[in-house]
Amino acid sequence: MQRILLIEDDEQLARNLIRFLKTEMYEVFHATGQTDGLQEFERQIFDCVLLDISLQEGNGFAVCSAIRKRSDVPVIFLTASADEACTVAGFELGADDYIGKPFRPRELIARIKNAMRKQQTATHLLSCGNVAIDTVKGIVMKNGTELFLSALEYKLLLVFFTNKDKLLSRDRLIDELWSVSSEFVSDNTLNVYMKRLREKIEDDPQNPTIIKTVRGLGYKAVDV
Numbered sequence: 656m657q658r659i660l661l662i663e664d665d666e667q668l669a670r671n672l673i674r675f676l677k678t679e680m681y682e683v684f685h686a687t688g689q690t691d692g693l694q695e696f697e698r699q700i701f702d703c704v705l706l707d708i709s710l711q712e713g714n715g716f717a718v719c720s721a722i723r724k725r726s727d728v729p730v731i732f733l734t735a736s737a738d739e740a741c742t743v744a745g746f747e748l749g750a751d752d753y754i755g756k757p758f759r760p761r762e763l764i765a766r767i768k769n770a771m772r773k774q775q776t777a778t779h780l781l782s783c784g785n786v787a788i789d790t791v792k793g794i795v796m797k798n799g800t801e802l803f804l805s806a807l808e809y810k811l812l813l814v815f816f817t818n819k820d821k822l823l824s825r826d827r828l829i830d831e832l833w834s835v836s837s838e839f840v841s842d843n844t845l846n847v848y849m850k851r852l853r854e855k856i857e858d859d860p861q862n863p864t865i866i867k868t869v870r871g872l873g874y875k876a877v878d879v
Contacts, residue, residue, distance in 0.1 A: 657680075657681055657682070657702040657703070657771070658681070658682045658683075658684065658699060658700065658701045658702050658703075659676060659681050659682070659683050659684070659701065659702065659703050659704070659705060659767070660683075660684050660686070660692070660695060660696055660699070660701045660703070660704045660705070661673065661676075661683055661684065661685045661686070661705045662685075662686045662687070662688075662689075662692035662704065662705070662706045662707060662710065662715065662718060663685070663687070663705070663706075663707045663733065664687045664688065664707060664709070664710050664711040665707070666687075668756075669685050669687075672705075672760075673685060675760050679764055681767075684699060684701070687710065687711045687712075688710050688711045688712030688713055689710055689712055689713020689714065689717055689718050690712060690713065691712075692706075692710075692713075692718050693718060693721055693722075696722060696725075696726075697821075699827075700814065700817075700818060700823075700827065700831075701728055702728065702729070702771055703728065703729045703730075703731065703767050703770060703771055704722060704728055704729070704730045704731070705731050705733055705767075706718055706719060706730055706731065706732055706733065706750075707732075707733050707734060708732060708734045708741060708745075709734070709735075715732060715734070715745075716744060716745070716748055719732070719745065719748045719749060719750055720748050720749075722749075723748065723749040725821070726818075727774060728774070729751045729752075729767075729770035729771055729773070729774045730749065730750045730751055731750065731751060731752040731753070731754060731763075731766060731767065731770055732745045732750050732752070732753045732754070733754055733756060733758070733763075734753070734754075734755060734756060735755065735756040751770040751773065751774070752766050752769075752770055754766060779791040781813070781816040781817060782816070783815070783816050783819055783865050783876050783877070783878055784864065784865045784878060785797055785798050786802075786812075786856045786865060788809075788812065788813060788816055790813070793809070795809065795812065795856075797855075797856060802855050802856065804852070804855060805851075807832055807848055808848060808851060808852050808855070810831060810832065811828065811831070811832065811848055811849070811852055812852060812856070814828065814831050815866055815874070815876035816876060818876065819876045819877065819878065820875065820876070820877060820878075821875065821876075822869055822872055822873055822874075822875050823873050823874055823875065824872065824873040825842065825845060825873050825874075827873070828845055828873070828874070829841075829842070829844075829845050832844070832845065832848065849866075849874070852866070853866060864877075865877070
């Protein structure tokens with residue numbers, strides 16, 4: 656299920672929008688201000704961010720700028736302002752789209768899908784160290800030689816490579832594997848797949864350099 660971060664301080668609008676997005680099979684996380692929005696962004700992996708400009712605390716421009724320093728996740732501004740300067744400022748900060756309030760729900764869904772599609776096309780090549788993923792062909796290469804990964808190993812690697820330098824908890828990784836396998840994934844299952852994945856991508860699986868363990872917290876993919 657794709658995850659959307661909604662940063663919107665209008666509680667009534669947020670409730671209605673969350674209800675609608677859930678009927679479209681999106682998982683929605685809601686924040687009302689700059690600080691809690693960025694904190695939520697750091698805790699989760701999102702496929703799209705819907706962002707108001709005027710917030711209870713801070714503003715959407717600052718949030719967009721901070722997100723762009725960390726990720727290329729699609730960002731869509733939702734705002735009541737039709738001011739051209741605001742629109743231009745949003746795009747210059749790296750926003751993918753800009754939709755004025757009030758908006759038609761179906762139009763918003765179309766824009767979300769379009770932004771996600773463009774992002775996936777633009778970032779179909781992901782790499783870390785000497786390992787690369789071609790997300791269009793669905794293949795993984797190490798030093799130019801194709802590696803053969805299972806579906807769960809591929810998904811696990813994809814999660815790491817799309818979140819380089821970002822700490823991922825074990826619970827978060829278990830959720831990702833569960834969403835692919837549609838079966839219960841235990842803590843031991845994650846251990847097995849981490850071991851198998853490292854055996855395939857690391858030069859020395861006992862001393863991993865691509866996917867590092869952060870003791871007591873989780874794992875992190877880093878460029879070497």
